[in-house]
Amino acid sequence: MKKRFLLVNPWIEDVSAYDYWLKPLGLLYISSMLENMGYDTFLIDNLDRFDPEMTEKYGSPKTSYYSTGKFKKTNIRNPQCMKEYKIPRSLKRYGFPEELFREKLRRYKNVDAIFVTSMMTYWHYGVSDTIRVIREELGDKKIILGGVYATLLPDHAKRYSGADFVSPGTGCLPLKNALNYLQIDGEIDPQWFHKMEPSYEKYSSNRVIVITSSTGCPFRCVYCSGWKLWEGFTQKNPESVVDFIQSIIEKYNSQEIIFFDDALLIGNVFKNILKLIIKRKIKTRFHLPNGIHVRFIDKEMAELMKEANFKTIMLGYETSDPELQKATGGKVTDSLFIRGVSNLKDAGFKTDEVSAYIMANLPDQREKDVYNAIEKCVELGILPKINEFTPIPGTEQFNDLVNRGWLNKDIDPLLLDNSILPYWWEYGFSAETVQNIKNYSNKKRRVFLDEK
Ligand code: SF4
DSSP: OOOEEEEOOOOOOOOSSSSSSSOHHHHHHHHHHHHHHOOOOEETTTOOOTTTHHHHHHHHOOEEEEGOOOOOOOOOOOHHHHHHOOOSSEEEESSSSSSHHHHHHHTTTSSSEEEEEOOGGGGGHHHHHHHHHHHHHTTOOOEEEEHHHHHHHHHHHHHHSSSEEEEEOSTHHHHHHHHHHHHHOOOOOHHHHOOOOGGGGGSOSSEEEEEEEEESOOOOOOTOOOHHHSEEEEOOOOOHHHHHHHHHHHHHOSSSSEEEOTTTTTTTHHHHHHHHHHHTOOOSHHHHHHEEEEEEEEHHHHHHHTTEEEEEEEEEEEOOOOOHHHHHHHOOOOOHHHHHHHHHHHHOOOOOOOOOOESSSSSTOOOOHHHHHHHHHHHTOOOOEEOOOOOOOHHHHHHHHTTTTTHHHHHTGGSSTTTTTGGGTSSOOHHHHHHHHHHHHHHHHHHHHHHO
16 A cells, blocks of 8 residues: 655744744655655644645734734643742643644544654654654554754754654654654655745645745855755756746736745746746746845845845845954955945845844844944845744754853753743843844834835
8 A cells, every 4th residue: 555644844933933834845845755655744833824724723923024924822831940930921732723733633544654843942742742643643644854943953852842853954864864763665766856846736725835946055054954954056948947936826816936945046047037037028026035135235135135025035145344244254345236236226125125133142243233234234225024032952053052061952942932042041132132133123114014
């Protein structure tokens, strides 16, 4: 009999969370790889706000900005680490109510194994709770955990997640190791990224589609784990990217296409994608929420993005301090930032379409630096967006903080969550300082948006 696999996107457990176009892209590729081997796959995405059973039982999701919106949330008990550090926030579970998740699981009692993915390391309680519920419903079926948390903290995941097998890594390696563990045959095409597409047919509603045209990043920012997760930098053929976009729009009438690449603008691939979108007259909205490299936005790139109907452009600015820009990886300078933003403005992008990420609470950062960066955005006529620093295990920055004695390497990853860190970490900004910065930035944003 054909092997059957259940794929699960776990709950998020955090003090806050928002569906800013989150999709388990890796899991959707795993689904394609398994189907390519002739196996059957089924998906439960606990974070799918548009799931028909969810909307029927609990009401339609409230959507705001281009189909983004709030997840359904459930209050849960704070874990011991939050109590110990006296964190004055409450942990919540975001996604399907437990009852709905259990109901869905009961339909898959005859699967051969369950693959669970993971994202942020500080969301690990959501992963272990998801696995506990799967175990309670599906008994002794093997549960495999992969994804970012499993890759960055495999030992932690082995100890606390409750999975039978933790399979770290990216690409086809974690699936290969998982199939070996399960003693199931299967050859994975090493060219999977060029030949396969994520299995969006597993969803009932596909108004939002997240894609990536590349894996990896050639930059080496000290606070980022993105470049470490992938070996090298790989880009797809522009034709195949646009073929996929065209096919999903025809099939699902998708309204929002999101590029989630870490390094989208490198080389000519993206320009060629844009030219094809324009040439084929593809009509939809495009978004870039991942902090693109402003240094690569020349006049032609900006004009092509405008013509192709890009609606959200998030730039990676991070800090206005030249020393800190250099020390954290040198991906941007003020002159590159000014030039890139001017090209976007000249191409006709409005203030509310372009934002820049500014990091707050970076080690060795002065408060003044954050305010200067906000002012720089205002001066250039774009929106500032504060991104609070999280030390990510395995990054250069994390290791440096451990070496300085500023962090314990075995700390519960939840305490490193950017919304929790300022409440206890004595080497960074206080929670009050971070809140003041955010209020100031929001005030500036509102002025711009009200003027619109
Ligand atoms: S450029 Fe972006 S993805 Fe690349 S290493 Fe820096 S922060 Fe990470």
